[in-house]
Amino acid sequence: MSEEARSLNFLEHIIEEDLRNGFPKEALRFRFPPEPNGYLHIGHASSICLNFGLGLRYNAPVNLRFDDTNPAKEEQEFVDAIKEDVRWLGFDWDTERYASDYFQQLFDWAVLLIKEGKAYVDSQTSEEMAEQKGTPTEAGVESPFRHRSIEENLKLFEGMKAGEYDEGTHVLRAKIDMTSSNMLMRDPIMYRVLHKAHHRTNTDWCIYPMYDWTHGESDYIEQVSHSYCTLEFAMHRELYDWFLDQVYDEAKVRPKQREFARRNLSHTVVSKRKLAKLVEQGVVGGWDDPRMSTISGMRRRGYTPESIRNFADTIGIAKRDNLIDVSLLEFQVRDHLNKVAPRVHGVLNPLKLVITNYLKGEVEWVEAENNPEDESAGTRQVPFSRELYIEQEDFREEANKKFFRLKLGKEVRLKNGYIIKAESCSKDAEGNVTEVQCTYDPKSKSGSGSEESLRKVKGTLHWVSIAHALSAEIRIYDRLFTDESPDTHKDKDFMEFVNPDSLKTITGYLEPHLANAKVGDTFQFQRMGYFCVDPDTTSDKLIFNKTVGLRDSWAKIQQKT
């Protein structure tokens, strides 16, 4: 186990430099700041791994802070779901905070700004203000209300807070610079009137602070040392710093905002609006559909927290635009599941196999290892009998020597069982093989130690005894989108790329001890992939989701020919 020191990413370099410059290590503090307006997705997952990972690396506290400044969109339900998802990913926050905890402080500071002549109440319509704002290449012009007296501003702002005005009639604006090349510095809005109940403060407030006014000050209140956000907030940094300057006390930690590139996963979408559309239009079964990029979807799909964390770790973080191939994620899922998932025999496309020289009615319980990667996983007994199911794909009447499976006249090993030889097969009217007849070598039983049992035969098949088989619904998923970046086409809607075959439901046949499987349990169906028990499972119907397939080099060989 060589604990090779991982190279630092640029955000860690920033911290290291601050430390070198004398920033006290004990003062390091981070935060994950979701808005509780929807479910967390893979993008949030990497942000969570980043921020909480920093906490672990520097042994520093990480706050979970809900950025709940817009009661029109936010709900308690989402707060609960977010907390569950963060915990499921394996992280624990130092303190649970809410921007709404700071409404009073924020208000007091706003009053201070008004008194210093740095904020004013604007009484125009949003259209009028938008017009005055200018464009990225043209300076804006000042609002006619920009030079109201401090007394009038104070009176108006108090009135806004007291509920004397309707929505849209007044806003509080910071008085900065209408000619700034940064649009965000052109007198940004700090407060708006919103007569809506808030999920935590109820109707205590009818004015709510905007993101820019809230975020940096919240970081400051919590004494967050490094506030990392995505690149689209880069332009906000100037404002973040300006607001901080208004209240900053030298004796305290001054939060530092830095930006990183959002990590985009191929073949998926992540925006709330788009995910909602998939749900509303019935393309998927819900927010936790196993094809969704939500954390709850990935959980239901059978992705493990470890695999998601390893994924976030290995893809790293930088500032350039990226499109990460899902295969990187899938690799991590396989890598982890390979180590922990019990192996099991499961036939997905059954073909009847009859061992003609095996006694009718005879049943043997053969021993099978639960996980070759983990000896402590032990073994189990699997019933073997005269009539079995094998995969249709595993039999061909004739095939070339690259086909390491069952063909007429040739031998193959039934995993944990015997070596068999295909003798003949039956077909239906269309010529499809309906049954294979074979003979077995009674001395070749797996694990018996006999000379015959040690014979090398080129193929090994999984199987299940028909009489003992448990049938189960198997849901097989493919990518939800056929395009690697479905929502980046200017001329096409992402819905055009929905993969019509992203879900196939079949009936599979499993070894009987799976009757005890519980929701969420994951197994490797040998040679087929990883499957987990879906919550739709009932006492009389077992349902499995295919999490991810095994690496399939046979598929590649076939493709080439």
Add this chain to the structure above:
RNA sequence: UGGCCCAUGGUGUAAUUGGCAACACUCCGGUUUUUGGUACCGUCAUUCAAGGUUCGAGUCCUUGUGGGCCAACCA
């Protein structure tokens, strides 16, 4: 017609801050294997372009080229 950010293999990230381009995945080839899985071995880039500084440039400078972001009473 402005400002800010970015550019390293098929993908994503590194490079002791100016000193032999590394890691993971993928791909391809091979070894092992009672999972065509796993494990293991090997092949695959002179760093967007052109100049410049330097003994030495992925790293610094200049100019291009390409891409992203910025005008919600959203976050």
